[in-house]
Amino acid sequence: MQPVKRINLWSGPRNISTAMMYSFAQRNDTVVIDEPLYAHFLNETGLNHPGREEVLASQEQDGRKVISNVMLGNCDHPILFFKQMTHHLLNLELDFLSETFNILLIRDPKQVLISYAKVITQPSLNDIGIRQSYELDQFLSGRNYHRLIIDASDVVRNPGKMLTAMCENLGIGFQPSMLQWKAGARPEDGVWAKYWYKNVHQSTGFTPFEEAAQELPPDLQEIYEQAKPYYDFLSERSLK
Secondary structure, rough: OOOOOOEEEOOOOOOHHHHHHEEEEEHOOOEEEEEHHHHHHHHOOOOOOOHHHHHHHOOOOEEEEHHHHOOOOOOOEEEEEEEHHHHHOOOOOOOHHHOOOEEEOOOOHHHHHHOOOOOOOOOOOOHOOOOHHHHHHHHHOOOOOOOOOEHHHHHHHHHHHHHHHHHHHHHOOHHHHHOOOOOOOOOOOOOOOOOOOOOHHOOOOOOOOOOOOOOOOOHHHHHHHHHHHHHHHHHHOOOO
């Protein structure tokens, strides 16, 4: 038997990470898992996210057990795909990433902040994950572990081209089924979907962003200025 190919999609919130998970779920050789470290993150931080108690009850809260039993555990399909948030990698040893393929999914932090602030008031730099994406990139590249940087704006502009190139990098064949899915809630959704996934539940494929035209509120401007250099660094190194 061929070893299982384990793919982590590392993202910040308010990105196309859920759409990417739905895309991989359409493959006939792949199992997808939604944010397996979310309960670990909430347990470690004590943050009061929407549906906090539901999330904690739905998952293993010990991140080390999640890594060994879920992320590196048995799988009866050739590909195991995890939608992940970079800020969930809290107080964990990262050497397990040598055994996985790692995609860093980034998005312009201005758009992330405008969207995220509609759900979580007064978001911080830590909340949007771009600094952690930069730090993860440095960790992976410094150890020569696999990593691939993808800008969400490039995916929604030309999903067929970008998904084909991404699959080639991962050593898997592109499947046209990855470009479409049925609208509505899906079985792979975490219990938090009702709080976060309204827009993607209305989708049937990758659609261009409706970029927010409004200016950032003054109280988010400083966070954006802190986030932008991390985004610019990663964007320059992203797959084109």
